[in-house]
Amino acid sequence: MSQDGVASRTDRSAPGKAWRLGLLVVAAGLATGIATQLGQSVLPDGWSQVANAISPWLVVAFLLGSRMPDRRWAALAGIAALVRALVGYYAMIELRYGYGASTSSLLLWGSAAVVGGPVFGIAGWSWRFDDGWRRAAAVGLLAACVIAEGAYLVVILPDPAVGAAFVVVGALVPVVLARSAADRGRAYVAVVPALALGAVGYFVFIALANLTAGV
Numbered sequence: 001m002s003q004d005g006v007a008s009r010t011d012r013s014a015p016g017k018a019w020r021l022g023l024l025v026v027a028a029g030l031a032t033g034i035a036t037q038l039g040q041s042v043l044p045d046g047w048s049q050v051a052n053a054i055s056p057w058l059v060v061a062f063l064l065g066s067r068m069p070d071r072r073w074a075a076l077a078g079i080a081a082l083v084r085a086l087v088g089y090y091a092m093i094e095l096r097y098g099y100g101a102s103t104s105s106l107l108l109w110g111s112a113a114v115v116g117g118p119v120f121g122i123a124g125w126s127w128r129f130d131d132g133w134r135r136a137a138a139v140g141l142l143a144a145c146v147i148a149e150g151a152y153l154v155v156i157l158p159d160p161a162v163g164a165a166f167v168v169v170g171a172l173v174p175v176v177l178a179r180s181a182a183d184r185g186r187a188y189v190a191v192v193p194a195l196a197l198g199a200v201g202y203f204v205f206i207a208l209a210n211l212t213a214g215v
Contacts, residue, residue, distance in 0.1 A: 146169055
């Protein structure tokens with residue numbers, strides 16, 4: 001087959017691939033929001049906090065980003081998925097309980113989606129397609145996110161087992177996602193500055209929550 005023929009076939013397949021990726025993002029985002037809302041009432045006391053945590057949503061953005069063709073797509077997929085997750089979450093609240101989202105909640109979690117979505121979407125892309133320290137930083141960021149949330153849950157929950165489980169899962173992220181011993185070592189090194197960034201992000205989030213509470 002000539003090169004022109006190959007290019008023509010690629011051009012024809014591109015719109016179809018874009019539609020499939022778009023549907024994947026929408027479906028995954030809505031499913032995340034719906035599962036989160038249902039999980040809060042289905043899971044046992046204490047463990048229902050798993051369905052009220054932000055890191056599982058960021059994991060979804062990370063994994064979707066890893067399926068995208070480039071960083072721009074990964075960033076857009078991260079935002080779109082988390083916005084759709086909010087839609088799914090609050091739609092389920094409306095269907096089950098008859099009330100919608102408050103303006104302050106939409107502002108707070110919408111801001112989190114706009115910021116966290118592209119960051120973790122691009123991180124997922126880097127994990128799959130980059131190498132060396134870029135890949136390590138992506139894995140370290142995801143691990144730090146889960147570890148940091150676990151540490152926070154240990155402090156605020158009566159039963160520390162839930163938070164401890166998050167910390168353990170976060171610590172295992174480099175083991176699962178790294179592709180070699182060298183990758184794993186770099187990822188664990190990257191966790192340290194990522195945790196520092198996470199601490200800054202946490203205080204910014206709390207400040208934003210206080211700012212939007214009166215809206």
